[in-house]
Amino acid sequence: MGLRERKKRETRQRIADVAMGLFAARGFDDVTVAEVARAADVSVNTVFNYFPAKEDLFLDRRDWAEGRPEEVVRQREPGESVVRAFRRDVLDAIATRSWRYGFNEGSDVFTGMVRESPTLLARVREFHVEREEALAAALARESGAGGDDVTPRVVAAQILGATRALSDYAVRRMLAGEAWSSIEPALKEQTERAFDLLEHGLGG
Template sequence: MREGLRERKKRETRQRIADIAMGLFMARGFDNVTVAEVAHAADVSVNTVFNYFSTKEDLFADRQEMAVDLPQQVMRERAPGESAVRAFRRDYLDAIDTRHWRHGLNLGSDVFARIVNASPALVARLREVHDEREQALRRMLADELEADPDDLGPQLAAAHILNTTRILTAYAVQRMVAGEVWEMIAPDLRTEAEKAFDLLESGLGDYGARPLEAAAAAGESAADDQDREYDHHERDGDD
């Protein structure tokens, strides 16, 4: 359906306000900028800003609706026979190659992270967005699988998949914030992503199992401790 002139102007106005707000947030920090200042810089009224954005936090997270839908888009676009985990593996590796914003790997992600981390309100808002993404993916999985209401499978799968992508991105962004160049980060991130999705595909299984040698050594150490404790008591008895 073709976009009408009115809809196009509203979309452009919304985007202009969001872009101006982000510029102010980047320059001065989220908590140091008021909605009134955003409105003044965008040459609109405060009421107009709130017509497009319900809260100040929404000005920052202006792509939140797209962000919530992205995991569902990955599911919609998966190939016949492709599992959810494999679809997200493919999508995440592509985002590494293209530095796409959908997984927070784009240029400027370190600046974005600094602004968020400096504002408790934004930390809370981004957590809400993550929860919304997870619940939307859970509902989609449950619908596709026709899962019973008390089946925890879809919720566990959604949580594991999205927490994996979130942790991978946090790893990359942390290195960006530290000043490392993408050319150094990307190969390591790809390696970590492959390992992470291997874990998801195979299940944790024996991951973290105690090596037999370590267990035997620990057993011997415990036995030695018991012997020393016994000798100590024996000497106390002789006294």
């Protein structure tokens, strides 16, 4: 990466970090883009050059997070099904407390800010739809499914619905003040159960 590109990435990250600090301290709806710009020592136009909307300051990792499910599909091991690949990825995220499924320290604070802001709540719901559509498109390409085949959309909805349920479960217990040491074993058990259902069917 060249110097110019590196500086642009550093500027983007600094703006996002400053914005998140302000949002955490005062709430998303009570912070303006102009205040973020002043705190980051840049112009308002510079902020909008990197982040088209205020919500994008909060969801600064959105592009990576949206593309992550497709990456899981693309990087699965030889002979590994999509469901097994996601099971492995979620269990790895639990073990490493990765933010990609909301298992990181601070995800309870993040969730609290989203719940307090109707604007953010709407944007996050929109993000989940976009993520599901991106995964469905990836599955359709992988399987060669035709445009009238609903299978990729059904699979994408079920897999990402399961990961959201697991994330909600973990965050709910974090918000209740439980230590990760007590959450982790139960979360692993819930993950295995959820992916067993996906792998073997919901008929029971």
